[in-house]
Amino acid sequence: MKDNKARLVKTEFITPHFLWVLFSILLFPACTSNIPEKIRQSPQSNVTPDEARQRAESFFGQMVRWGGEVIQIENKPDYTHIIILAKPLDKNGQPEDSKNHYGRFIAQIERFVEPSLYTPGREVTVTGQFIQITNKMIGEYPYRYPVVAVNTIYLWPLPVEPDPDYWYDPWYPWGPWYPWHHYPY
Numbered sequence: 001m002k003d004n005k006a007r008l009v010k011t012e013f014i015t016p017h018f019l020w021v022l023f024s025i026l027l028f029p030a031c032t033s034n035i036p037e038k039i040r041q042s043p044q045s046n047v048t049p050d051e052a053r054q055r056a057e058s059f060f061g062q063m064v065r066w067g068g069e070v071i072q073i074e075n076k077p078d079y080t081h082i083i084i085l086a087k088p089l090d091k092n093g094q095p096e097d098s099k100n101h102y103g104r105f106i107a108q109i110e111r112f113v114e115p116s117l118y119t120p121g122r123e124v125t126v127t128g129q130f131i132q133i134t135n136k137m138i139g140e141y142p143y144r145y146p147v148v149a150v151n152t153i154y155l156w157p158l159p160v161e162p163d164p165d166y167w168y169d170p171w172y173p174w175g176p177w178y179p180w181h182h183y184p185y
Helices: 002-013 016-031 047-055
Strands: 063-075 079-086 102-109 123-138 141-153
Touching: 047 063, 047 102, 047 141, 063 102, 079 123, 102 123
Parallel strands: 102 141
Antiparallel strands: 063 079, 063 123, 079 102, 123 141
């Protein structure tokens, strides 16, 4: 009799409520993001690279979050410059797929950056301090680039292309090839 009470006490612990809480705890890590917090959070100032280029004196020293498509990468002995075509960012900091852009800017990183990863066309978002304007040529046109001393950089993953060899059945599971469908012809 004593053994039966001990078994009952142990099994009362596993209730539907307990299973729901356990399931929620196990599911919680699946909801987390691998995007850095500094990239997801919008800075206090919403200055764009185009505004910074036009009125640089007003914005020097401000923290910014800019992103866009990589145009070119230049590795120097002590730092790396990534030239980026600035685009509007969504709420998570990812560059939006739009025709709008805010000009170009330079992300200055105080280390070597692998050029085979940061290829032209890849999406990137940076946070850092707007430190200066640099004049460079685009072809024969002189261009004023805002420069950001990068604190955080995030290279967005490439979109997954669908497998062209995968065949999708649009009629599944109600197609005429199933045995319970009998047609008069």
